[in-house]
Amino acid sequence: MATIELHRAQRDELDCIENLMQFYMYDFSEWLPLKFGAHGFFDIQPTLDYWRKPATQPFLIKVDGDVAGFVTVDDDVRFDDVQYNIGYLFVSRHYRGRGVGKCAVSALLKQLPGQWQIFHIDANQPAQAFWAHIIPELTHGKFTRHQLPVDGYPCTLFKFQFLEA
Numbered sequence: 001m002a003t004i005e006l007h008r009a010q011r012d013e014l015d016c017i018e019n020l021m022q023f024y025m026y027d028f029s030e031w032l033p034l035k036f037g038a039h040g041f042f043d044i045q046p047t048l049d050y051w052r053k054p055a056t057q058p059f060l061i062k063v064d065g066d067v068a069g070f071v072t073v074d075d076d077v078r079f080d081d082v083q084y085n086i087g088y089l090f091v092s093r094h095y096r097g098r099g100v101g102k103c104a105v106s107a108l109l110k111q112l113p114g115q116w117q118i119f120h121i122d123a124n125q126p127a128q129a130f131w132a133h134i135i136p137e138l139t140h141g142k143f144t145r146h147q148l149p150v151d152g153y154p155c156t157l158f159k160f161q162f163l164e165a
Helices: 011-028 048-052 100-111 125-139
Strands: 004-008 057-063 066-074 084-091 114-121 144-150 153-162
Touching: 004 100, 011 057, 011 066, 011 084, 057 100, 066 100, 084 100, 100 125, 114 125, 114 144, 125 153
Parallel strands: 084 114
Antiparallel strands: 004 057, 057 066, 066 084, 114 153, 144 153
16 A cells, blocks of 8 residues: 655755646647647746745655656635635656545645635546545545636635534
């Protein structure tokens, strides 16, 4: 059985997350009109400003010690009573469908109990299926679902309170 670990990224590991962000953007280009920059890389959103925000918390996801993805938490929330938002979640294709994402999200919620929001772009069918499956399970069905546009794209937002188990 694989060991899945959620590791709070240190400052010197942000380059790793930014590198992985290229794969995140590549996957996302299936649903959004993202284009390569002049040097053949996507112009990624998380810049120094994102990492410098006090509320931004980056984590690496590791499987048996190997980097398998990342997740970030920030305070880009749509409701006044929400503390945490998952800014980005990426699990490499090799590890998808193996419970890695669910384990990482579960560990994240346990580390940061409080009011949460998690949203996905509706066109992203894999994300839609993933969140529709794990949110009810992790929250014991105690969540609300909201349809709203984010940056002009139809999205589904889940809002819930997660308390330490």
